[in-house]
Amino acid sequence: MSAVWGFSVAPATAYARRARLIVELIDPVTLGLVHEGLKVEVAGLQSKPAISSSGRFVWFHERDGNPTALRVEAGGLPYLLRGDVAVPPLPPPAPPARPVTHTFMRVELGPSTAYPFDAGITVLRGNLVRNAADEPPIAISDAAVRLRWIDDDAPGEQWMDAPTTSFASDKGDFAVMLRLAPGQIARADVQHLMRVRVAVTRAGSTRLSPEMQIPFHAITDVQASFAWDDLQP
Structure with missing residues (x-):
């Protein structure tokens, strides 16, 4: 006689993170995305940003977190961005659209005097x-x-x-x-x-x-x- 044993478990629940703030920092001449060598902080969120495969800065939802201002430090790179940049609040959705869960910002950096400008500018x-x-x-x-x-x-x-x-x-x-x-x-x-x-x-x-x-x-x-x-x- 033989017996067949059945074994089953509940499907695992994946850990999902939702983006709260996505920031593109733009080179003023090439208009391409810049991320290497920049220090970026956001008031109202505790965690550091992740860098997406496309070069965007991404902060995820935090309990009671509310981003209010963006600060960029260029270090030795030939960019300047003075002061904080206000983070706009989440826009209210227009029914029947689903609620908007993240803010997207596109910020163009200013060139410093050390910027190696291309010919023709x-x-x-x-x-x-x-x-x-x-x-x-x-x-x-x-x-x-x-x-x-x-x-x-x-x-x-x-x-x-x-x-x-x-x-x-x-x-x-x-x-x-x-x-x-x-x-x-x-x-x-x-x-x-x-x-x-x-x-x-x-x-x-x-x-x-x-x-x-x-x-x-x-x-x-x-x-x-x-x-x-x-x-x-």
């Missing part, structure tokens, strides 16, 4: 101080900086903000860049130099440098510092 490097009369000079580091240019396809003189925001370093140094989109034409002077201004924003206030002329598709180093007190609203 218009760049201006300079320095920002509080007042030209200060001795020694007092650097301004809490500022976001952009180039402004004139769209030659628009009527009159319409100044446009370059899409990339740069940031002043602890020494006040900055590098601002402009890559025109296909079909865009920047206004030039009779010597075929691009007409630009430097826009500096700090504490919610934006001031502008006098108009300058710089060559297209090249790096221009401005020797004299830009003084915040001399910039115009």
